[in-house]
Amino acid sequence: MPGRIQSALTRHRRLLALAILAGGVVAVLVWGVLSPSHADPFKAGYTDAELARRIERGAAVFAEQNCAECHATATAPSAEPSAVLKGPTLVGIVGGRAMLEDGRVVPRDHRYLRRAILDSRAEVVEGYGFQVMPDYSHLSEEDLVAVLLYLRSLEAETNE
Numbered sequence: 001m002p003g004r005i006q007s008a009l010t011r012h013r014r015l016l017a018l019a020i021l022a023g024g025v026v027a028v029l030v031w032g033v034l035s036p037s038h039a040d041p042f043k044a045g046y047t048d049a050e051l052a053r054r055i056e057r058g059a060a061v062f063a064e065q066n067c068a069e070c071h072a073t074a075t076a077p078s079a080e081p082s083a084v085l086k087g088p089t090l091v092g093i094v095g096g097r098a099m100l101e102d103g104r105v106v107p108r109d110h111r112y113l114r115r116a117i118l119d120s121r122a123e124v125v126e127g128y129g130f131q132v133m134p135d136y137s138h139l140s141e142e143d144l145v146a147v148l149l150y151l152r153s154l155e156a157e158t159n160e
């Protein structure tokens with residue numbers, strides 16, 4: 001009798017351990033999906049075809065969302081605030097530094113650019129404090145990544 005109880009206990013303990021382990025795995029997976037720290041698309045190892053497809057999607061999103069209404073995507077003669085366009089040029093900005101209204105100089109990495117698009121009031125580019133960029137927090141992660149890769153492609157064009 002005691003032996004049977006013993007083995008039942010061991011079995012339960014194993015089940016418990018298994019349940020805890022499974023719970024842990026699920027928790028890690030959920031955290032991975034919901035975590036706000038997104039991967040850096042500029043370091044992702046896309047194949048050429050995949051990259052080209054994403055850049056093309058980014059250009060389409062840029063057009064659909066009317067970003068060009070306020071932002072230049074071709075080299076402008078001057079980086080000074082334009083009289084026609086309400087926002088700063090987006091040519092060659094990826095990887096550089098942004099001068100902000102509050103005096104900070106921050107790297108234009110993927111985190112900064114994500115915030116610039118999803119929550120533009122978080123960091124305001126120097127000289128543009130009087131303009132407000134619309135809220136684009138409805139963009140999906142995939143479309144946002146596509147836009148970031150598209151913006152970087154604008155840089156590649158000016159470097160050639």
Ligand code: HEC
Binds near residue numbers: 061066087129
């Ligand atoms: C109504 C005008 C307007 C539209 C439309 C607009 N923006 Fe902007 N954008 C601005 C202004 C003004 C700033 C500068 C102020 C700031 O930083 O919020 C800015 C800043 C930015 C910056 C930071 C630039 C830098 O020099 O660091 C990025 C990136 C950007 N916009 C991307 C986009 C994208 C992508 C879209 C479309 C999904 C878009 N914007 C649509 C007005 C606009």
